[in-house]
Amino acid sequence: MRKTILLLFVAFLVIGTSLIWYLNQENTTGSETIEWLHFTIILIVVAFALFVAIQRYRSLQRGQPAEDEMSKKLLQKTAALSYYISLYWWVALLFIKDRVEFDTEQLMGSGILGMALIFAVVAVFLHFKGLGDE
Structure with a gap:
């Protein structure tokens, strides 16, 4: 139960600080679109965190453990697959950086947010498709 409450607290904290960050941005030419995209991706990732928190809460309501063998295996497969996809994401970002002018901060922010997404x-x-061997 503590992990679920902590996850909800962090999600709302991220929303609040991201909103403050977005509202205090200086609008320079061309960076407004990137900042808006970053803020949208942050909201999508926070929505995912809320999805996970709701699932954990429902499991606790049914008397099930928050983490069992299936959820651990799902998390392991998710981490492995997203790691490989993220490697290609960074290659694509570096390819784009050579052709389009990017600030270093925007490139790093786009890379990290892309990995989270x-x-x-x-x-x-994988949650809806299943692991295929259950």
């Missing part, structure tokens, strides 16, 4: 998408995909 890839993890969330793979986790949701």
Whole structure:
């Protein structure tokens, strides 16, 4: 139960600080679109965290353990698959950086947010598809 409450607290903290960050940005030419995209990705990742928190809460309500063998295996497969996809994401970002002018901060932010988004998408995909060997 503590992990679920902590996850919800961190999710709302991220939403609050991201909103403050987004509202205090200086609008320079061309960076407004990237910042808006970053903020949208942050909201998607927080929505994923809320999805996980709701699942854990429902499991606790049914009397099931929060982490069992199936959820650990799902997390391990999610981490492995998202790691490989993230490697290609960084290669694509470096390819784009050579052709388009990017600030270093925007490149790093896009890379990290992309990795988080890839993890969330793979986790949701595997959650609904299943592991295939259960």
